[in-house]
Amino acid sequence: MTKIKVLVLSIFTLAAAGVVLFVVISKRPPQYYVRRGIAFGTNVQIAYATKKGNAKVVVDAMFDELERLNEIFNPYVESSELYKLNHSNGKWKEVSPRLLNVIKYSLKFAKYTDDAFDPALGRVVVLWGFNTDDPEKWRLPSPKEISDALKHSGYKNVEIDGNKVRLLNGAWIDLGAIAKGYAVDVLLKMAKLNDPESTGYVDIGGDIGIIGPKYGNKPWKIGVRNPRGDMNDSIAYVYLYKGTIATSGDYERFIIRNGKRYYHIFNPRTGYSPDNFEAITTISTSGILSDAFGTAAMVGGFDKTKKWAKDLGTAYLIVNEKGKVIKSDLWKDYEEP
Amino acid sequence: MKNRNVVTKRDILILLVIFAGLIGWAVITTHSKKAAKAVIIVHSKVYKVVSLNEEKTFKINWKGKYLMTVQVKNGAIRAKNSTCKNKICVHTGWISKDGQSIVCVPNHIIIYTEGAKPASCDLMTTQ
Incomplete structure (x- = not known):
């Protein structure tokens, strides 16, 4: 064979290999095992990729874990641990380490936020009917009903002694503002325990935790729902390689009476929902913090939110009561991939 | 008799056809959509x-x-x-x-x- 022929054949072979390689790389099979389901009283989606073991087995274990967590934290299911604590008639009750830890965290956060966050507003939540999915049961209570419910509310009625908890004055704990975030943390821990190099995400009803970057090196693009738009309408996007993001808002469980919107988050001092923001989205390293922060911020208002965010290192996007979008400086760091 | 060691126009044409076929396959494969x-x-x-x-x-x-x-x-x-x-x-x-x-x-x-x-x-x- 002549040199020219060898050269031409080599170039051809290389080019052909290039084309095949391009196709193989661009059409690589999806690395993620994705499971969607209803768990923990909400819509759950988990995507997981690991080189250690079977991703499906790990994700299935996560869904099983959510069932166990629901049996601890759902205060409106008679079989749950929290229901039993709420109905223990003021007696000391031994609780599981998980429930104890979350109660302790919530009390600490209540003190930190000068009572803006309060885990013991169960009576108020039930009074308004926002503990159910049924809008026909959501109602505007009378001022007297609200003041009566407040007499049996407040985190100062929660006492802890070792692994025992006592609820005074008939107070009920409702950890709805924090439990989803805690569940995100638990699942992230499970994912990383199986494989520290694993990637993917967990999404528990809009509370999202990043297990690791998409395909190992790309950020996950996350939309922030427009509080006055439809389900799939985003007002902003962020790119996360790690961390957690959660949103609190006034747009899913609400009633409008006399032109005023009342929703499922309450000011512990008044028993009514606050008017500060339509929604707030928080990014932080911990799911429980991102979740709790939003509720506290809705009650505390802008100045306190700004201060807490600076102290705790959280990033936020607020849609204020006039629909204006306010982003913290830290938030802007997440807007570029 | 033809010299088989020389690259002929025919050889190049065959290579070009094969290469074009590969490119076509690549385009179709990468742009094909699964049925929604x-x-x-x-x-x-x-x-x-x-x-x-x-x-x-x-x-x-x-x-x-x-x-x-x-x-x-x-x-x-x-x-x-x-x-x-x-x-x-x-x-x-x-x-x-x-x-x-x-x-x-x-x-x-x-x-x-x-x-x-x-x-x-x-x-x-x-x-």
Whole structure:
């Protein structure tokens, strides 16, 4: 064979290999095992990729874990641990380490936020009917009903002694503002325990935790729902390689009476929902913090939110009561991939 | 007799044809779309997979009980009616892009699309 022929054949072979390689790389099979389901009283989606073991087995274990967590934290299911604590008639009750830890965290956060966050507003939540999915049961209570419910509310009625908890004055704990975030943390821990190099995400009803970057090196693009738009309408996007993001808002469980919107988050001092923001989205390293922060911020208002965010290192996007979008400086760091 | 050690026009033509064929295959393979479809999950099980290219309306029944009416039209799908009280699934409206979903928590139904155009983001944070 002549040199020219060898050269031409080599170039051809290389080019052909290039084309095949391009196709193989661009059409690589999806690395993620994705499971969607209803768990923990909400819509759950988990995507997981690991080189250690079977991703499906790990994700299935996560869904099983959510069932166990629901049996601890759902205060409106008679079989749950929290229901039993709420109905223990003021007696000391031994609780599981998980429930104890979350109660302790919530009390600490209540003190930190000068009572803006309060885990013991169960009576108020039930009074308004926002503990159910049924809008026909959501109602505007009378001022007297609200003041009566407040007499049996407040985190100062929660006492802890070792692994025992006592609820005074008939107070009920409702950890709805924090439990989803805690569940995100638990699942992230499970994912990383199986494989520290694993990637993917967990999404528990809009509370999202990043297990690791998409395909190992790309950020996950996350939309922030427009509080006055439809389900799939985003007002902003962020790119996360790690961390957690959660949103609190006034747009899913609400009633409008006399032109005023009342929703499922309450000011512990008044028993009514606050008017500060339509929604707030928080990014932080911990799911429980991102979740709790939003509720506290809705009650505390802008100045306190700004201060807490600076102290705790959280990033936020607020849609204020006039629909204006306010982003913290830290938030802007997440807007570029 | 021809000299077989020399690159002829015919050789180059054959190589070019083979190469063009490879490029064509690459273009078709990388740009081919899976048929857009919707997956309906009821109580954690795949209940039905429907093509988004057809037009139809059907009911979801579970263990003999009616739960939801679903409509497929113009490459999109929606929950037209549902027995749930909050109607969040119905209010979600039409979905047509990958990454979007219709969720009915009370009835344990999730509808999501596959093989459609990607949504503007991987995930959405909501309250």
